[in-house]
Amino acid sequence: xxxxxxxGIGASVRRKEDRKFITGRGRYTDDINRAxxxxxxxxxxxxxxxxxxSVDIKKAAAMDGVxxxxxxxxxxxxxxxxxxxxxxxxxxxxxxxHEPPHPILAKDKVRYVGDxxxxxxxxxxxxxxxxxxxxxxxxxxxxxxxDLASAATAAEIHxxxxxxxxxxxxxxxxxxxxxxxxxxxHVVSATLRNNRLIPNAVEPRAAVAEYDHIAxxxxxxxxxxxxxxxxxxxxxxxxxxxxxxxQIVAPDVGGGFGSKIYLYAxxxxxxxxxxxxxxxxxxxxxxxxxxxxxxHGRDHINKVQMALDDNNKIIGLRVDTLANLGxxxxxxxVVTPTYLHGTLxxxxxxxxxxxxxVKGMATTTAPVDAYRGAxxxxxxxxxxxxxxxxxxxxxxxxxxxxxxxxxxxxxxPYQTAVALQYDIGDYEAPLDRALEMIDYKGFxxxxxxxxxxxxxxxxGLSSYxxxxxxxxxxxxxxxxxxxxxxxxxxxxxxxxxxxxxxTGAHSHGQGHDTTFAQIVADKLGIPLANVEIVHGDxxxxxxxxxxxxxxxxxxxxxxxxxxxxxxIEKGKIIAAHMLEAADSDMEFKDGKFAVAxxxxxxxxxxxxxxxxVPHNFPHDRLEPGLEETAFYDPLNxxxxxxxxxxxxxxxxxxxxxxxxxxxCCDDFGNLINPMIVEGQVHGGIAQGVGxxxxxxxxxxxxxxxxxxSYMDYCMPRADNFPSLxxxxxxxxxxxxxxxxxGCGEAGAIASPPALINAVVDALxxxxxxxxxxxxxxxxxxxxIQNAQTKAAE
Amino acid sequence: MNITIDINGKxxxxxxxxxxxxxxxxxDVAGLKGTHAGCExxxxxxxxxxxxGEAVRSCLILAAQAxxxxxxxIEAVDGTTRQPGELSIIQDAFCESHGxxxxxxxxGMVLAAKTLLQxxxxxxxxxxxxxxSGNICRCTGYVQIIDAIMLAAERLQGRNxxxxxx
Numbered sequence: 031x032x033x034x035x036x037x038g039i040g041a042s043v044r045r046k047e048d049r050k051f052i053t054g055r056g057r058y059t060d061d062i063n064r065a066x067x068x069x070x071x072x073x074x075x076x077x078x079x080x081x082x083x084s085v086d087i088k089k090a091a092a093m094d095g096v097x098x099x100x101x102x103x104x105x106x107x108x109x110x111x112x113x114x115x116x117x118x119x120x121x122x123x124x125x126x127x128h129e130p131p132h133p134i135l136a137k138d139k140v141r142y143v144g145d146x147x148x149x150x151x152x153x154x155x156x157x158x159x160x161x162x163x164x165x166x167x168x169x170x171x172x173x174x175x176x177d178l179a180s181a182a183t184a185a186e187i188h189x190x191x192x193x194x195x196x197x198x199x200x201x202x203x204x205x206x207x208x209x210x211x212x213x214x215x216h217v218v219s220a221t222l223r224n225n226r227l228i229p230n231a232v233e234p235r236a237a238v239a240e241y242d243h244i245a246x247x248x249x250x251x252x253x254x255x256x257x258x259x260x261x262x263x264x265x266x267x268x269x270x271x272x273x274x275x276x277q278i279v280a281p282d283v284g285g286g287f288g289s290k291i292y293l294y295a296x297x298x299x300x301x302x303x304x305x306x307x308x309x310x311x312x313x314x315x316x317x318x319x320x321x322x323x324x325x326h327g328r329d330h331i332n333k334v335q336m337a338l339d340d341n342n343k344i345i346g347l348r349v350d351t352l353a354n355l356g357x358x359x360x361x362x363x364v365v366t367p368t369y370l371h372g373t374l375x376x377x378x379x380x381x382x383x384x385x386x387x388v389k390g391m392a393t394t395t396a397p398v399d400a401y402r403g404a405x406x407x408x409x410x411x412x413x414x415x416x417x418x419x420x421x422x423x424x425x426x427x428x429x430x431x432x433x434x435x436x437x438x439x440x441x442x443p444y445q446t447a448v449a450l451q452y453d454i455g456d457y458e459a460p461l462d463r464a465l466e467m468i469d470y471k472g473f474x475x476x477x478x479x480x481x482x483x484x485x486x487x488x489x490g491l492s493s494y495x496x497x498x499x500x501x502x503x504x505x506x507x508x509x510x511x512x513x514x515x516x517x518x519x520x521x522x523x524x525x526x527x528x529x530x531x532x533t534g535a536h537s538h539g540q541g542h543d544t545t546f547a548q549i550v551a552d553k554l555g556i557p558l559a560n561v562e563i564v565h566g567d568x569x570x571x572x573x574x575x576x577x578x579x580x581x582x583x584x585x586x587x588x589x590x591x592x593x594x595x596x597x598i599e600k601g602k603i604i605a606a607h608m609l610e611a612a613d614s615d616m617e618f619k620d621g622k623f624a625v626a627x628x629x630x631x632x633x634x635x636x637x638x639x640x641x642x643v644p645h646n647f648p649h650d651r652l653e654p655g656l657e658e659t660a661f662y663d664p665l666n667x668x669x670x671x672x673x674x675x676x677x678x679x680x681x682x683x684x685x686x687x688x689x690x691x692x693x694c695c696d697d698f699g700n701l702i703n704p705m706i707v708e709g710q711v712h713g714g715i716a717q718g719v720g721x722x723x724x725x726x727x728x729x730x731x732x733x734x735x736x737x738x739s740y741m742d743y744c745m746p747r748a749d750n751f752p753s754l755x756x757x758x759x760x761x762x763x764x765x766x767x768x769x770x771x772g773c774g775e776a777g778a779i780a781s782p783p784a785l786i787n788a789v790v791d792a793l794x795x796x797x798x799x800x801x802x803x804x805x806x807x808x809x810x811x812x813x814i815q816n817a818q819t820k821a822a823e
Numbered sequence: 824m825n826i827t828i829d830i831n832g833k834x835x836x837x838x839x840x841x842x843x844x845x846x847x848x849x850x851d852v853a854g855l856k857g858t859h860a861g862c863e864x865x866x867x868x869x870x871x872x873x874x875x876g877e878a879v880r881s882c883l884i885l886a887a888q889a890x891x892x893x894x895x896x897i898e899a900v901d902g903t904t905r906q907p908g909e910l911s912i913i914q915d916a917f918c919e920s921h922g923x924x925x926x927x928x929x930x931g932m933v934l935a936a937k938t939l940l941q942x943x944x945x946x947x948x949x950x951x952x953x954x955x956s957g958n959i960c961r962c963t964g965y966v967q968i969i970d971a972i973m974l975a976a977e978r979l980q981g982r983n984x985x986x987x988x989x
Contacts, residue, residue, distance in 0.1 A: 232960070232961050233859070284859070748956045748969065749956040
C-alpha cells in the first residue's frame with residue numbers, strides 16, 4: 031500500500047459491511063416480500079416414529095384464503111426427488127453407506143418430531159397456520175428410538191437397514207494399535223459423551239420462491255451459506271430443473287454455523303409449489319420450528335483407550351464412536367463424524383498407532399449434521415479430556431504431559447497415523463504463551479484464595495489442532511465426497527480503476543466484504559474504498575462452494591489472490607507495450623507498473639483505462655478488458671492450532687460454574703484483519719462455553735424435544751463471559767499464497783475440553799474425576815454432594 | 824381495528840387485526856425491516872424497540888397497546904442532529920470495536936445500549952454486561968459489544984474522541 035498497511039493485509043480496519051447492519055438497513059430473506067405472494071406453513075409430525083395411515087386435508091383446503099394443501103402423496107405423484115447425502119463412506123465389510131430415502135414431505139412414515147407431513151399455502155401466514163390445524167393426520171405409532179447407546183437393538187427406523195446403522199466405518203491400523211497396547215506401561219480408558227446441540231443462528235431459516243411461467247425460470251431467496259451448492263442439489267436431484275433456469279440469492283444471512291449449509295425440505299417445497307400455483311411463496315421458520323427441524327450438532331458416545339510407554343509418551347490410541355445422526359441422513363452427516371473426526375484424532379501429538387471405528391446410528395430425532403467445527407470439536411474434546419485424565423492417572427502436570435507428546439516443530443511436514451499430513455506448526459509456542467497469559471504458575475495461590483471464600487477454583491487446558499480449508503477435491507473424491515471443494519473468484523477492474531470481486535464464498539457474519547477487499551487493495555495498491563465484494567447470488571458470482579469449515583479465506587481468499595495476480599500479469603504486458611519496454615523488465619509495486627531501474631511507470635488506473643479504451647494497446651497479444659477468473663483447488667488442508675486455558679470458580683451451594691478467566695493463543699498463520707479474527711475467536715469460544723456449561727438438546731423417551739424454546743434451551747448470554755485474553759503465534763501455511771489457515775471454528779473446537787478440564791480440576795480435591803457436558807448447576811451440585819457423601823462414609 | 828402509532832416521529836395509521844404485534848406492525852405496516860424477529864417469545868431481544876424511550880420487546884406487545892406511544896426503531900436511533908447517513912456515537916463505537924458480525928441481533932443491541940446509557944451514562948463493565956444480558960448474540964461472544972458500549976459511554980462524556988472526528 032502506498033500509505034503503509036493502514037488498510038491492507040494485517041490492518042484492523044473497520045468493516046465495510048457494518049454501516050448497513052448498524053443502521054438497520056441489512057436485507058435478510060424475511061425482509062423480502064413479493065406482490066401476490068402466498069405464505070407457507072408446514073404440518074409437522076407431533077410423534078417421533080409412526081406410520082402415516084391417512085392425511086385428511088379436506089377441511090383445511092376448503093378454508094377461505096387457502097390456495098393449496100400438499101401432502102407427501104402429491105410430491106411423490108409429481109416425481110419429486112428426495113434430499114440427498116453429499117458424502118458417503120465405505121463400511122468395514124466393504125459395503126456402502128445405507129442411504130434411505132428422505133422425501134421432502136413424508137408419505138409413509140415419520141421419523142422425528144418436526145418431520146414434514148403437509149404444506150399449507152394461503153394468502154396470509156395466519157390463515158396458513160389456522161388451516162394447518164385442520165389437517166388431520168392419522169398415525170400408527172411405533173416405538174421411539176432415542177437412546178443412542180441402545181439404538182442398534184431398538185425398533186427398525188428404515189426398512190431393511192439392519193441395526194439402525196447407516197454406516198460402520200474405520201480408519202487407522204487396528205493391528206498396529208493392538209500391538210501398541212500390548213506393549214503399554216499404562217492404559218487409560220474413558221467413555222465420553224459429546225452432547226447434542228442446536229445451532230440457533232439468531233436469524234431463523236427462511237425462503238421466498240418465485241416462478242416466472244413465461245421464462246419458465248425460478249428465483250429462490252434463501253438463508254443459505256452456499257447458494258450454488260443449494261442450486262445444484264435442488265435442480266439436479268430434487269426438482270429436475272435446468273440449473274440455468276434457477277437463480278438462488280442468499281442476501282444478508284443472520285448467522286449460519288453450519289445449519290444453513292444444507293438444502294432443507296421447506297425451500298424445496300416452496301419452489302415446487304411456486305410453479306404449481308404460479309405465485310411467489312414465502313416461508314419463515316419460527317424459533318420452535320428452528321429447534322425442531324434445523325440440523326442439530328454433535329451427539330457422540332466415544333469409548334477411548336490411550337496407551338502410554340515408560341516415558342509417558344502416547345504410543346497408541348483407540349476410539350470407538352457411536353454418532354447419533356437422527357431420523358434421516360442430512361447432506362454432510364456422514365463425513366462429519368468420520369473424515370472430519372477420525373482424521374483429527376492425532377491432535378497435536380506424535381501418536382504412532384491410532385485406530386478408530388465410527389458407527390453412524392439412526393434414531394427418531396432430528397437429523398444431525400455439521401455444526402461449527404463439525405467433527406473436530408468432538409475429536410478434540412475426547413482427546414483433550416484424555417490428556418487430562420491420563421496426566422492425572424500418571425501424576426503429571428497436564429501442560430507438561432502435553433508438551434512431551436507434542437509433535438516437535440522440526441518434524442514438519444508430519445504424517446499422522448490417521449491420513450492427514452500436517453504442513454507446518456509449532457505447538458509449544460502457543461502453549462507457553464497461553465500459560466504465561468493466564469499466570470499458570472500462580473494458579474495454586476488463586477485456588478487457595480478462592481477456597482478461603484468457599485469457592486472451588488479450577489484451571490483447564492486444551493491444545494487443539496483442526497483441519498480447515500477443505501479441501502483438495504481429488505482427496506475429497508477419493509474419500510467418498512460427491513462435490514469439488516475449490517473456490518472461485520472473478521476480479522473485474524473497471525475503466526476508472528475501481529474493482530469488483532465476485533466470490534463463491536458467502537459471508538454471514540464473517541466480514542468477507544472487508545477481509546477480501548483488504549487482500550485486493552493491498553495487492554493492487556489501491557484504496558480499500560475502491561474494492562467491492564459481491565457474493566451470494568448465483569446470477570452474479572462464478573460457481574462457488576460457499577462458506578463452512580473455516581475455508582473462506584484459505585480457499586476463497588487464495589482464489590481472489592490468484593485472480594488478482596492474473597490481473598497484474600496482464601497489466602504488466604499492457605504497461606510494457608505503452609512504455610515500449612520488454613515484459614520481463616516490468617515490475618508492479620505500490621500500485622504502479624514500472625520499468626525496472628528507470629523512472630518510467632504507469633499507474634494502475636492508467637492501465638485499467640487503457641484496457642477498456644485500447645487505443646494504444648498490444649492487440650496482437652491481448653484481448654481488451656481487465657477481468658480475470660481463478661478457481662483455486664487447495665493442495666492440502668490447513669492446520670490451525672493453539673492452546674486455550676479456562677479458569678473457573680464453582681459455588682458449592684448452587685453448583686454454578688463461573689468462568690473467571692480465559693487465555694488463548696492461536697496459530698492461524700498470517701492474519702489479514704486481526705480485529706475480525708479476534709471476533710471470530712470470541713464467537714467460537716462462546717459457542718464452546720455454551721456446549722460445555724449451558725446448552726443441551728434433550729429428547730424425552732417418547733422422542734419429544736423438551737428443549738424447543740429459549741426458555742428451555744440455555745443460550746450463552748453476556749453475563750456468562752469474562753473478558754477474553756487472545757493472542758497469536760504465526761507459522762504461515764506453506765501451501766497457499768496468503769499463508770493463512772482459517773480461524774472461524776477454532777474457539778468452538780478448543781474450548782469445551784478446556785472448560786470441562788477446569789471444572790474437573792476445581793472438584794478434584796473432592797475426588798471428582800469426570801463431568802459430562804453441559805456442566806449445569808444441577809449436575810455440578812450433585813457431583814459435589816455425592817463426593818461429600820462418599821467422603822463421609 | 825384502526826390504530827395510529829408514532830414511529831420515528833411519523834404517524835403510521837392502519838386497519839389491523841387486534842392480534843397484530845408491534846413487531847409485525849413495525850415490519851409489515853410501517854415497512855421498517857431493521858427490527859428483527861428472533862424468537863417471538865420475548866427471550867432473544869432481536870425485536871427490541873424503544874417505547875417512549877424505554878427498550879421493549881416488540882414481539883410481546885400488541886400494536887394496539889402502543890397506540891399513543893412514541894416508538895423509536897433502529898432506523899431513527901441516530902436522531903435528528905446528525906447528517907443523513909452519519910452514525911450516532913453508539914453506532915460508531917459498535918463499528919470501531921467490532922461489536923457486530925452477522926448484524927441480525929445488532930439493532931436490538933444498539934437500542935439496549937442506548938437505553939442503558941440514557942439511565943446510566945457512566946456504567947461499569949459489569950453493568951453493561953447485565954444490561955445486554957437480555958439480548959442474545961450467537962456470533963460475537965459479547966466481549967466486543969461490551970467494549971463498544973464502554974467506548975460509546977466515554978465518548979458521550981466527551982472523552983476518548985475518535986481521531987477522525989467521526
